[in-house]
Structure formats: C-alpha cells, structure tokens
Amino acid sequence: MLARDDMFTPLLEADPTFLPRWREFLSEWSDEPDDLPLYVALGELAHHIIEMQRAGNTAALQKVFDVVERWHIEGDRYVSEAATIGLLEGIQNILVSGKSSEGVLGSDFEPYFGPETRRWWDKLYRFWDGDTSALQFDT
Numbered sequence: 001m002l003a004r005d006d007m008f009t010p011l012l013e014a015d016p017t018f019l020p021r022w023r024e025f026l027s028e029w030s031d032e033p034d035d036l037p038l039y040v041a042l043g044e045l046a047h048h049i050i051e052m053q054r055a056g057n058t059a060a061l062q063k064v065f066d067v068v069e070r071w072h073i074e075g076d077r078y079v080s081e082a083a084t085i086g087l088l089e090g091i092q093n094i095l096v097s098g099k100s101s102e103g104v105l106g107s108d109f110e111p112y113f114g115p116e117t118r119r120w121w122d123k124l125y126r127f128w129d130g131d132t133s134a135l136q137f138d139t
Contacts, residue, residue: 002075004038007082010070011045014063018048039086046090053104061112069114084120084135092124 002010012019025041052061071083091109095101106121113121126134 002071002079004076004078004082007038007071007075007079008041011064011067014067015048015060017052017060018045021045021048038082042082042086043090046087046094049087049091049109050094050101050104053108054102058112061109065109065112065114065117069117072114072116072120083117084124088117088121089124092121092128 008022012022021044022041025044026036029036029040049061049064052064068083068087071079071087073080075083092106095104095106110118110121123134
C-alpha cells in the first residue's frame with residue numbers, strides 16, 4: 001500500500017522531469033519535513049502535467065497517469081483522496097480558470113487514464129455540476 005510519506009517516490013521514478021519542482025518544494029518547506037503540505041506539491045504537479053500536454057510529451061504523460069492510477073488503487077485513504085482532490089481537481093481548476101492552460105482541454109488527458117482515475121475524474125465533474133454525493137470516499 002502506498003502511504004502519504006512515499007506517494008511521490010513512484011511519480012519521480014516515472015517522471016524525473018518533475019524532480020526540479022519537487023526539490024524546490026522540499027526546500028521551500030524544509031522547516032516542516034514531517035508534515036509536508038503535499039497538496040501544494042500536487043498543485044505543482046497539475047501545472048507540470050498541463051505543460052507536458054502542451055508540449056506533446058505523451059510518453060511521459062502515460063507514465064505519470066499510470067502512477068496516478070496506482071495512487072487510486074494502491075494508496076491508503078490519504079493518497080487516494082489526494083490523487084482526486086489534490087491532483088485531478090487541481091488540473092480541472094487550472095483548465096476552468098484558463099490560466100496557463102492555453103489550448104489544453106480536459107479531454108486531452110482522458111486517453112492516459114486508467115479505469116479508476118477516469119471514474120474519479122468523472123465524479124469531480126458530476127460534483128461540479130451539483131451532485132454533492134459524487135465525491136463520497138469509502139471509509
């Protein structure tokens with residue numbers, strides 16, 4: 001099972017191009033090493049993923065979303081919720097705001113999704129459309 005403290009390990013192996021941002025994040029939060037605000041790092045990852053899509057880096061995107069699928073399936077409660085609320089919703093928020101998404105659409109990512117990631121991606125859209133029950137996480 002993937003736990004909070006090691007959730008970024010497979011991501012950094014799958015996409016070493018995120019490593020500079022990860023190191024910057026660690027440096028910025030070095031005074032809180034035991035309680036890193038990983039949702040901030042997931043926000044950075046959301047921007048990184050949009051930049052990868054814009055650059056047409058499809059091989060790396062598939063590897064990243066393979067890890068996201070693992071987060072959903074193999075992650076503990078924190079990791080699986082963070083994959084949805086921290087990352088997927090982060091991507092959707094960037095796309096809705098139009099800031100730094102420049103021509104990237106949500107549908108551009110769907111070919112990379114595994115079944116569990118697709119399920120939570122769709123649940124987020126349902127939630128945004130007013131279905132407040134869509135984001136019920138298992139306890």
